[in-house]
Amino acid sequence: MTDTLTQPSASSAVQDDDRTLIIRDLHVVPVADRSREILRGINLEVRQGEVHAIMGRNGSGKTTLAYALMGHPSYEVTKGEVFWKGRDILKLSADKRSRLGIFLAFQYPTAIPGLSVASFLRTALNARNRPLDQVNDPDRDPSDLTRGGISMGDYRRLLREKMALLKLDEAFAARYVNEGFSGGEKKRLEMLQMAVLQPQMAILDETDSGLDIDALRIVAEGVNAQLNPDLGVLLITHYQRLLNYIKPDVVHVLAQGLIVATGGRDLALRLEEEGYAPILREAGMEAADEEPEAPEPADGSSH
Numbered sequence: 581m582t583d584t585l586t587q588p589s590a591s592s593a594v595q596d597d598d599r600t601l602i603i604r605d606l607h608v609v610p611v612a613d614r615s616r617e618i619l620r621g622i623n624l625e626v627r628q629g630e631v632h633a634i635m636g637r638n639g640s641g642k643t644t645l646a647y648a649l650m651g652h653p654s655y656e657v658t659k660g661e662v663f664w665k666g667r668d669i670l671k672l673s674a675d676k677r678s679r680l681g682i683f684l685a686f687q688y689p690t691a692i693p694g695l696s697v698a699s700f701l702r703t704a705l706n707a708r709n710r711p712l713d714q715v716n717d718p719d720r721d722p723s724d725l726t727r728g729g730i731s732m733g734d735y736r737r738l739l740r741e742k743m744a745l746l747k748l749d750e751a752f753a754a755r756y757v758n759e760g761f762s763g764g765e766k767k768r769l770e771m772l773q774m775a776v777l778q779p780q781m782a783i784l785d786e787t788d789s790g791l792d793i794d795a796l797r798i799v800a801e802g803v804n805a806q807l808n809p810d811l812g813v814l815l816i817t818h819y820q821r822l823l824n825y826i827k828p829d830v831v832h833v834l835a836q837g838l839i840v841a842t843g844g845r846d847l848a849l850r851l852e853e854e855g856y857a858p859i860l861r862e863a864g865m866e867a868a869d870e871e872p873e874a875p876e877p878a879d880g881s882s883h
């Protein structure tokens with residue numbers, strides 16, 4: 581993948597719609613095994629102000645979609661396009677995607693001992709605020725507050741406001757990034773990062789590992805507190821229960837690397853009642869593989 585900036589697309593359909601993330605015929609293979617096509621032609625449009633959920637069984641390709649959208653080097657897009665603000669973002673580095681207002685939740689999953697949450701988020705904000713088209717402007721460097729960076733006072737105000745929004749204790753900002761964090765605390769940091777960066781399109785992959793119902797609630801409350809007409813959300817999950825807390829406008833079902841059904845909230849309710857098999861059968865897919873899903877987290881369990 582190149583890292584050059586693309587010109588706004590000549591396609592009028594795209595130029596007309598700068599508020600929509602447009603995924604067209606996306607095919608993705610893992611670099612480790614290029615013969616295995618995981619996503620086989622995904623088409624999806626998410627507008628700012630809308631919440632879309634992508635549901636799918638284990639192994640259906642949900643995380644692969646999130647990774648491909650963030651430009652993870654282990655995944656290669658072999659075909660298709662992803663447009664945002666008139667650009668084909670697949671040609672952009674992950675940090676340029678971020679500077680275009682796209683938030684990818686799991687960018688910093690590792691612990692960074694010695695770096696406080698407050699410093700980390702300030703650096704992330706300054707990096708995100710760098711203008712996309714002025715890569716080497718000596719007069720402007722938001723990481724330097726004398727050259728356009730956010731002042732300490734403004735940053736403290738912003739952080740305090742966002743921590744209050746998410747009902748976070750002030751001590752949280754002084755902790756080291758992810759060091760000794762519980763699953764729920766990692767989710768709190770993810771939500772705080774999103775609140776500070778104020779994206780226009782948030783792609784959240786709610787993986788199953790170690791997530792209990794409290795952690796799901798943290799994500800749900802965090803997202804709900806941030807919903808506004810300028811924020812689009814692509815919420816990837818196999819937990820139907822998450823959709824009891826976040827009400828999606830549109831629900832998509834992903835199976836075998838394809839979106840096989842799209843509907844409203846009723847589709848999520850139908851999944852909850854009937855499981856995936858009838859929907860897969862309707863889509864003409866073999867639904868015999870009734871292997872048990874990873875169990876939904878029990879209500880009220882704590883981490």
Ligand SMILES: Nc1ncnc2c1ncn2[C@@H]1O[C@H](COP(=O)(O)OP(=O)(O)OP(=O)(O)O)[C@@H](O)[C@H]1O
Nearest residue numbers: 610612613618637638639640641642643644645818
């Ligand atoms: N790097 C890789 N190399 C080989 N196969 C891979 C790679 N990454 C993913 N896959 C395969 O692609 C398929 C989809 O995986 P993916 O992680 O996208 O599923 P998922 O829908 O996120 O599942 P879950 O609900 O368990 O999180 C799986 O069969 C997986 O084994």
Ligand SMILES: [Mg+2]
Nearest residue numbers: 642643644787
């Ligand atoms: Mg996954």
